Amino acid sequence: MLKPLGxxxxxELVESEEKTASGIVLPDSAKxxxxxxxxVAVGTGRVLESGERVAPELTVEDRIIFSKYAGTEVKYxxxxxxxxxxxxxxxxxxx
Amino acid sequence: MLKPLGxxxxxELVESEEKTASGIVLPDSAKxxxxxxxxVAVGTGRVLESGERVAPELTVEDRIIFSKYAGTEVKYxxxxxxxxxxxxxxxxxxx
Amino acid sequence: MLKPLGxxxxxELVESEEKTASGIVLPDSAKxxxxxxxxVAVGTGRVLESGERVAPELTVEDRIIFSKYAGTEVKYxxxxxxxxxxxxxxxxxxx
Amino acid sequence: MLKPLGxxxxxELVESEEKTASGIVLPDSAKxxxxxxxxVAVGTGRVLESGERVAPELTVEDRIIFSKYAGTEVKYxxxxxxxxxxxxxxxxxxx
Amino acid sequence: MLKPLGxxxxxELVESEEKTASGIVLPDSAKxxxxxxxxVAVGTGRVLESGERVAPELTVEDRIIFSKYAGTEVKYxxxxxxxxxxxxxxxxxxx
Amino acid sequence: MLKPLGxxxxxELVESEEKTASGIVLPDSAKxxxxxxxxVAVGTGRVLESGERVAPELTVEDRIIFSKYAGTEVKYxxxxxxxxxxxxxxxxxxx
Amino acid sequence: MLKPLGxxxxxELVESEEKTASGIVLPDSAKxxxxxxxxVAVGTGRVLESGERVAPELTVEDRIIFSKYAGTEVKYxxxxxxxxxxxxxxxxxxx
Incomplete structure (x- = not known):
């Protein structure tokens, strides 16, 4: 298993079929x-300058929307x- | 329903007809x-370096003015x- | 009415006639x-990383000088x- | 009167005659x-992230040296x- | 031995043979x-503005995935x- | 006298003759x-976001080495x- | 002697002969x-926004590896x- 840091x-990307099921349709625009x-996995959270660690808002199995150009792909x-x-x-x- | 993070x-964009009703007219200028x-939905708020979470100033149903080039479009x-x-x-x- | 955030x-821009009255003349230079x-309206103020909100220095009706290229125009x-x-x-x- | 913010x-610029009197001569170099x-007027000071306001080091009537390309001109x-x-x-x- | 700072x-890079064994395959894409x-070695951790030192999440022998263009090569x-x-x-x- | 802020x-620049005396020779390289x-004068020190003022490490008469392209020239x-x-x-x- | 600030x-650069002795060989790559x-000398350490000074991790005589393009050369x-x-x-x- 992969365990993300911080x-x-x-x-995992959600395929187009599923996308229709959940009701999300991505518009065709310049934006x-x-x-x-x-x-599928959540890190331990960001460490603030005060030393506190911010608990992630997300949990495993959450369906999310993210910015298309963000992140790093990996096949495992x-x-x-x-x-x-x-x-x-x-x-x-x-x- | 979509729940925004942080x-x-x-x-939801307000159509031109409504725009007239509320009195906002957008000037035609170079600015x-x-x-x-x-x-339609508000996140949990920004986390400060002190660990405190800032309560959002906005609430659902607020009519707002925002910068035209900000944000990410999604159809749901x-x-x-x-x-x-x-x-x-x-x-x-x-x- | 419009209520600014943060x-x-x-x-409201002050017209040239008034500008003469208050004594401000804008010099013609490269600066x-x-x-x-x-x-006409003041927000709730900036939130510091300590969680404190800074009370705005300005109040409604203040006559102010601002940088020409700042801000967003709106007609209401x-x-x-x-x-x-x-x-x-x-x-x-x-x- | 103009009251600066923050x-x-x-x-007020000091003219060349006075400049000679106070002993400052600006060298002719590439720097x-x-x-x-x-x-002529001092603001209330910068607000730190801790919420504290830093008392300005300057007072009215101080003769100062400033960087040539800084600031905004105004005629009042x-x-x-x-x-x-x-x-x-x-x-x-x-x- | 080399001891990293902060x-x-x-x-140590993991060779392709081992990569197959652990199940990681790097996709061929534009990302x-x-x-x-x-x-092989872990520093003492980042010092926060509060003065606290953040304990590293990693330990020696951890298998990790890192961004291809990060870091400095050294032969020892x-x-x-x-x-x-x-x-x-x-x-x-x-x- | 000139009193620096913050x-x-x-x-005062040290001339070449003195430079030899103190033993500093500036190498001729691309760096x-x-x-x-x-x-000749030291300010009151930098104010931290916590409100504390950092006492300068330098004192008047210290011989120092500084980066060639830093600072502002003034003749007084x-x-x-x-x-x-x-x-x-x-x-x-x-x- | 030179005493670094902050x-x-x-x-002092370690010559190639010594480099072989300590076992470091610098690879020939695009990185x-x-x-x-x-x-040969260590400063008093970085001052944090909290006012605390971070004790340097290094001590005199430490053999170190540094980034080639960092720093300022001086002959003393x-x-x-x-x-x-x-x-x-x-x-x-x-x-």
């Missing part, structure tokens, strides 16, 4: 385009993942 | 142009939204 | 040129306003 | 050139002033 | 590509190492 | 070149000075 | 190349030194 999270994913045991900072995640799709 | 808010919207269950940081919102149109 | 203020305005109920950060305001013209 | 100060001025009731941040002021000429 | 870590390594006693900041390390491959 | 110091000077009562920030000073030449 | 350290040196009493910030030093070569 304020990073690991997500920055978001993408949908599912959280046959599955493709994306490693992002929590601050690159825009919103959670609540059930 | 200091983000989700807004950065603002747009009007309605808040047939409606178009914009996900912004609270700091990209300039003013609230009070009733 | 450390923002809303001002950044300031402009005169009147404060027939009047043109400018939304600025308090830090873009250089000085108050005291009566 | 860590800003308002100065950034300073200029001499007299403080027939006199030309320059509005600067205290951090753009290099030194005080003590009597 | 929030730096020293890693930033990560690489796999093994931690015949082995090639890479010196990185902990923040350039994306995730730990847990056993 | 974390600034005023130095940033330092210069030698003598401290026939002598040329350089006004620098303490952080532009690299080292003290101890006697 | 978080600076003064190092940023480190160099080896010996610490016939020896060439390099003045660096502690943060430009990557690792200590322990005996």
């Amino acid at each position: 304020d990073r999270v690991i997500i 920055e385009k978001p993408q949908e994913g599912k959280v 045991q046959g599955t493709e993942y994306l490693i992002l900072r929590e601050s690159d995640i825009l919103a959670v799709v609540s059930k | 200091d983000r808010v989700i807004i 950065e142009k603002p747009q009007e919207g309605k808040v 269950q047939g409606t178009e939204y914009l996900i912004l940081r609270e700091s990209d919102i300039l003013a609230v149109v009070s009733k | 450390d923002r203020v809303i001002i 950044e040129k300031p402009q005169e305005g009147k404060v 109920q027939g009047t043109e306003y400018l939304i600025l950060r308090e830090s873009d305001i250089l000085a108050v013209v005291s009566k | 860590d800003r100060v308002i100065i 950034e050139k300073p200029q001499e001025g007299k403080v 009731q027939g006199t030309e002033y320059l509005i600067l941040r205290e951090s753009d002021i290099l030194a005080v000429v003590s009597k | 929030d730096r870590v020293i890693i 930033e590509k990560p690489q796999e390594g093994k931690v 006693q015949g082995t090639e190492y890479l010196i990185l900041r902990e923040s350039d390390i994306l995730a730990v491959v847990s056993k | 974390d600034r110091v005023i130095i 940033e070149k330092p210069q030698e000077g003598k401290v 009562q026939g002598t040329e000075y350089l006004i620098l920030r303490e952080s532009d000073i690299l080292a003290v030449v101890s006697k | 978080d600076r350290v003064i190092i 940023e190349k480190p160099q080896e040196g010996k610490v 009493q016939g020896t060439e030194y390099l003045i660096l910030r502690e943060s430009d030093i990557l690792a200590v070569v322990s005996k």
Whole structure:
């Protein structure tokens, strides 16, 4: 398993079929385009200058929307993942 | 439903007809142009270096003016939204 | 009415006739040129990393000088306003 | 009268005749050139992230040397002033 | 032995054969590509503005994924190492 | 006399003859070149975000090495000075 | 003697012969190349925004690896030194 460091999270991209199911449709425009994913691992959180560690807002299995150009791709045991900072995640799709 | 993270808010664009009703007219000039919207969801707020979380100034249903080039567009269950940081919102149109 | 967020203020531009009355004349030089305005609304103030909110130095009706290229124009109920950060305001013209 | 905001100060340029009197001569070189001025108004001071306001080091009537390219020019009731941040002021000429 | 300073870590690159064994395959895309390594030495950690030192999340022998363009190469006693900041390390491959 | 503000110091350049005496020779290379000077005035020190003022490390008469391209030149009562920030000073030449 | 200010350290470059002895060989690649040196003087340390001074991690006589393009060269009493910030030093070569 991959365990992200600090304020990073690991997500799996959500395929187009699923995207329709959850109701997200990405508009075709000149603006920055978001993408949908599912959280598979969450880091320990960002450390503030005060020494406090901020508990991540996300939990595993959350459906999220993130900025398309954020993060680093990695393939692990046959599955493709994306490693992002929590601050690159825009919103959670609540059930 | 979409739930924004941190200091983000989700807004729905206000159409031109409504814009006339609320009294906002956007001038035609060389300066950065603002747009009007309605808040549909508010995040948990920004975390300061001291560890404190700043309560958002906005609440759902607020009519707001925001900078035109800010944010990320997303279409969810047939409606178009914009996900912004609270700091990209300039003013609230009070009733 | 428009209510600015955080450390923002809303001002109305002061016309040239009034400018003569208050004694401000803008010199013609290569430097950044300031402009005169009147404060019509003040935000709640900037939040510091310590969690404290800084009370704005300005109050409604203050005559102010601001940097010409700062802010966002907006027309509301027939009047043109400018939304600025308090830090873009250089000085108050005291009566 | 003009009252500067925050860590800003308002100065009047000191003419060349006076410059000779106080003993400052500006060398002709490729480096950034300073200029001499007299403080006419001082702001309330910079607010730190801790919430503390730093008392300005300058007082009205101080003769100062400042960086030539800093600040914003303004003419008020027939006199030309320059509005600067205290951090753009290099030194005080003590009597 | 090499002892890294502050929030730096020293890693040994993991060869392709081993990469297959641990299950990481690097996809061929336009995005930033990560690489796999093994931690051989860890610094004392980053010092916060509060004076606190953040204990590193990594320990010697951790298998990690890092951003390809990060760090400084060094060859020491015949082995090639890479010196990185902990923040350039994306995730730990847990056993 | 000139009194520097905040974390600034005023130095007098040390001439080449003296430079030989104190043992500093500036190498001819492509790297940033330092210069030698003598401290003639020290400011009150930098104010930290905590409100504390950092006592300057330098005192008047210290022989120092500074980065060649730092600071602002000023001629006062026939002598040329350089006004620098303490952080532009690299080292003290101890006697 | 030269005494560095704040978080600076003064190092003497280690010649190639010695480099072989300590086991460091610098690879020939497109990446940023480190160099080896010996610490000859250490400053008082960096002052944090909290007012605390961080004790330097290095001590005189430490063998270190630093980034090739960092620092300022100075020749003092016939020896060439390099003045660096502690943060430009990557690792200590322990005996």
